[in-house]
Amino acid sequence: MRSVIYEGIHDIQVKDLPVPQANTQDIVVRVMRNGICGSDLHAYNLGGDEIGILKGSQIGHEFVGVVTEVGQSVQGIETGDHVFVNPSLAKGSTSQLAMAGGLSQYNLIQNARLDWNVFKLPSTLSFDRAVVTEPYAVGIHGKNLLNPRAGQKFVIFGAGPVGLASASGLLEQGISDVAVVDIDQQRLAFAKKLGAQVINVQSEDLHTALIRLFGTGHGLMDDDRIGADAYIDCVGLPEYMTDFINWGKFGAKFVVVALGATPVTYKPQFLAMNELSFLGSAIYTAADIKEAIHNITNLDNHFPEIVSAHYPLEQTQAAFERANTDKEAVKVVIDVND
Structure with missing residues (x-):
């Protein structure tokens, strides 16, 4: 699979990595969309150590996709499900939030639990709308406090x-x-x-x-x-x-x-x-995520239209430059698989 790796200031590279395999408690998600976040740009411009993005790590945390493998002990989640993944709980520790692997074509979600770190999306909801779930949940958590x-x-x-x-x-x-x-x-x-x-x-x-x-x-x-x-x-x-x-x-x-x-x-x-x-206000709760998903499914809601541009995975460097310099681009999205 292809994966975006953070190597330092203004240095992100797309590399080949093995496709992950699920253990009994895990799932694997084929990532479809991943949004570029302000924290990603902080690491890109100033270095990632202070915000938990380390050199050599897989990055991306605003992602949605399709479940391709489910561990034997996982309940309520099936292959083919469209999902949003809570990145703060994707890798077993909140310290891994910004290195959740959303810019990898396949992503291992550890200790997968429905409505805890994995949230089902309606199969009729486009990934282009669903990709804003993570920043939407951040804003919703702020107001819900x-x-x-x-x-x-x-x-x-x-x-x-x-x-x-x-x-x-x-x-x-x-x-x-x-x-x-x-x-x-x-x-x-x-x-x-x-x-x-x-x-x-x-x-x-x-x-x-x-x-x-x-x-x-x-x-x-x-x-x-x-x-x-x-x-x-x-x-x-x-x-x-x-x-x-x-x-x-x-x-x-x-x-x-x-x-x-x-x-x-x-x-x-x-x-x-x-x-x-x-x-x-830090990150979000399961209730905030569910509220975000509910709001996004309302097709009269204009918030998902913040997505300003799409780039293929191989052009992630150009996408970061666009997000970094074009103030008219509110949200730049990588089409990780398409």
């Missing part, structure tokens, strides 16, 4: 795949007051297509725009603050956190999804006085 309810107002920072996923997840569950903040007009246009309200902070003051959309709320000292109930950060800019401390109304929440690396400084007194909350 907030236990969102109808009537609440949400601000999402970032119109990349995960920010758009959070927005879509909220809108699909019937929450209409969702604003997406970004500087890219094309991506904001897509957010608007999903049904979100949009703010381009290159052309509009953020504070003014949020007051316009959501009105004011109040702090403990009865000072006017932004009327939004919750914020989901899919960008990682420190100013969005400090703005939340300065502007968030009493009881507001802020979910950190983005892997920002810059330290953030704020006065804890305002966090305490207004009972503000910071929540970290």
Whole structure:
């Protein structure tokens, strides 16, 4: 089989490897589609050690495919099943998430268990739509940590795949007051297509725009603050956190999804006085994955249209360059087998 191997900064190679064979607890998946993720690009540009992508490893973790072999002890999964695989549990350890092997034509899934690390897809669902399940689940997990309810107002920072996923997840569950903040007009246009309200902070003051959309709320000292109930950060800019401390109304929440690396400084007194909350969001649960799959099967849902380009496996290097440099390409996908 052919497999993409990470060899270092700007060095990924397609090599021949043996086709894996399933042990009694495992399955083998013929991978059909794999999306390129921001963490893949981090390794490509800056090195992979700090995010768990090691030299010489098989990479790719946003993948869907068809089961070709099932171990004798595996229950509920059959050859021919169309599946999404939770990459954080594909190789027995969450530390292997980014090296889950989604850019290999055949992938061994260890200790396969239905609705734990393997999730069935409808056979009628195209792989072109299903390939967005992983980033969709990331965004859905971020919003689900907030236990969102109808009537609440949400601000999402970032119109990349995960920010758009959070927005879509909220809108699909019937929450209409969702604003997406970004500087890219094309991506904001897509957010608007999903049904979100949009703010381009290159052309509009953020504070003014949020007051316009959501009105004011109040702090403990009865000072006017932004009327939004919750914020989901899919960008990682420190100013969005400090703005939340300065502007968030009493009881507001802020979910950190983005892997920002810059330290953030704020006065804890305002966090305490207004009972503000910071929540970290990592990967997803089985419930988040099932919600993502359910949403994708709704053909009126535009979120899967984030896929901007397809490349064959042998052109993975070119695909990485496209994802790395073309800001209009929201999600680049490798057709691993076709």
